[in-house]
Amino acid sequence: MVQLSKGWPFIIHIEFASLTGKSHREYMEDLEGFLRKHPKFPFVMIHMAQLEAGPVRRLLDAHPNLHFMTSHASPFYQGGGKPFINMFERGRLKPEWRKLISEHPDRFVFALDNVFARFWTPSLYLGKMDMWWPSTGRPPGRRRPCPGAQQRRAALETSAQAKRRGGYPALALREGTGPVSGGTIF
Numbered sequence: 001m002v003q004l005s006k007g008w009p010f011i012i013h014i015e016f017a018s019l020t021g022k023s024h025r026e027y028m029e030d031l032e033g034f035l036r037k038h039p040k041f042p043f044v045m046i047h048m049a050q051l052e053a054g055p056v057r058r059l060l061d062a063h064p065n066l067h068f069m070t071s072h073a074s075p076f077y078q079g080g081g082k083p084f085i086n087m088f089e090r091g092r093l094k095p096e097w098r099k100l101i102s103e104h105p106d107r108f109v110f111a112l113d114n115v116f117a118r119f120w121t122p123s124l125y126l127g128k129m130d131m132w133w134p135s136t137g138r139p140p141g142r143r144r145p146c147p148g149a150q151q152r153r154a155a156l157e158t159s160a161q162a163k164r165r166g167g168y169p170a171l172a173l174r175e176g177t178g179p180v181s182g183g184t185i186f
Contacts, residue, residue, distance in 0.1 A: 009042040017050035017083035035063040048073045048085055053096040060104050071113030076128055093135040
């Protein structure tokens with residue numbers, strides 16, 4: 001499998017908060033069986049899998065190959081018809097999330113999941129970032145690079161290289177590197 005040989009993560013999209021009772025248990029059992037079956041393969045749960053801190057902690061402790069993506073886990077996504085979790089309280093990360101992220105900083109991937117054009121309007125985008133920046137304890141402009149960020153930047157093709165190849169420079173990676181290799185802003 002190419003993805004495994006290159007260390008590329010597999011993104012899993014299960015919305016646990018949308019499941020009830022037996023379905024929730026069965027999906028969780030299936031997920032954990034899958035994670036155990038592929039212990040060397042990196043998996044990322046998008047939208048924090050719609051799980052609160054307790055279940056996330058249990059999964060992280062049990063499965064070292066599991067990561068969580070912060071997309072749709074803030075007040076901006078509440079009340080839209082899907083039960084996304086909210087990692088924030090009064091504009092700051094909730095204490096249970098801050099503690100969990102500080103204990104497992106390399107297991108969380110920051111993401112906004114801005115899939116619609118309106119999400120990129122300056123007021124909405126900057127509103128999201130204004131909330132996330134202080135929650136990470138680092139002000140804008142004084143960010144610490146993600147682990148491995150320098151190596152990933154070095155692996156990116158230049159615009160000229162990508163044009164010669166006929167690709168997109170932001171997405172084009174040199175042979176042998178994956179599109180995502182983990183990291184965190186926390």
